[in-house]
Amino acid sequence: MIKAVMRWCLNNPLLVVIASLVVIVAGVLSILSIPLEALPDISPTQVIVKTSYPGQAPQIIQDQITYPLETTLQEVPGAKAVRGYSMFGDSYVYVLFKGGTPIYQARNLVLQYLNQAQGQLPAGVTPALGPNSSGVDWIYEYALTDPGGSLNLAQLTTLQNWFLKFALQGIPGVAQVATVGGMEQEYQVVVFPNRLLAYNLTLPQVEAAIRAANGETSGSVVDMGESRYIVRTSGYIHSLKDLQQTPLGVRDGVPVTLQQVARVQLGPVLPSGIAE
Incomplete structure (x- = not known):
């Protein structure tokens, strides 16, 4: 042969x-x-549900959020396991589906059952789906630095969150861009209790005044000739000076502003449930 x-x-x-x-x-x-992957995805289809409840202990999170979500999501068609994790201020529920379940179908099913569970959660608490990715998706890491030293940490974080992040999210195959580290800035109001007593004010009054001052109010329109003018008030806070001039009340005919009872400053974003 x-x-x-x-x-x-x-x-x-x-x-x-x-x-x-x-x-x-x-x-x-x-x-x-031939599709070759350094880390082949052999994990089952999973959907992550994250729910934030700032300032609450893990046991409260478990009783009021994680447990109701677990019992509801166990009824999702095709789900083979539901795992919940409760921690300070946050709840995570992982829904694992049978092999071959399309990820978009799984997310739609979970979203439908989340709407049913909304009535069992505390007021103001809304669960949200995690990024569209599997358990082994990871991750390209990069460090944003300024060798010249002209930008501080807060400015680098702003550049990452408002420019680079949105550009990278538009790349095909990218599910989420998460910022790790850096320093996000926020307006912070440090109230002096003695001054509140002197002006006969309370902390809830200060909080309500700040919320009322940071907003827009729209009215109607005024027709003048062939032109139409929109009537509205502009009240968004854009600077520390705007926040300092927030009116809190009137004493002896003189307005009392926020800067008279508190120190207004820029500072790093504090974790949920932690006050200065």
């Missing part, structure tokens, strides 16, 4: 060369089309 094959090959060299070239081309195309 082997002698016959060798004799045929020697008698038909052109056909042997053509067959060899066809095999080589087919092999190269097969290698290029």
Whole structure:
């Protein structure tokens, strides 16, 4: 048999060369089309539900959020396991589906059952779906630095969150861009209790005044000739000075502003439930 094959090959060299070239081309195309991954995704389809309840202990989170969500999401069609984790201020529920379940179908099913569970949660608490990614998706990390030293940590964080993040989220295949580290700034109001007593004010009054001062109010329109003018008041806080001039009340005919009873400053964002 082997002698016959060798004799045929020697008698038909052109056909042997053509067959060899066809095999080589087919092999190269097969290698290029094989999906190769450094970390193959063998994890089941999963959907993450995150719920924030700032300032609450893990036991409260478990009783009022995690447990109601777990019992409701166990009824999701195709779900084979529901795992909940409660921690300070946050609840995480992982819904694992049977193999082959499309991720978008799984997310739609979980979203439908979350709407049913909303009535069992505390007022003002709304669960949200996590990023559209699997358990082994990770991650390209990069460090944003300024070797020249012209930008501080807060400015670098602002550049990351308001420019680079949105550009990277538009890349196909990117599910989420998360910022780790840095320093986010916020307006902070440090109230002096003695001054509140002196002006006969309470902390809830100060909080309500700040909320009322940071807002827009729209009215109607005024037609003048062929033009139409929109009537509205502009009240968004854009600077420390705007916040300092927030009116809290009137004493002896003189307005009392926020800067008279508190120190207004820029500072790092504090974790949920932690006050200065």
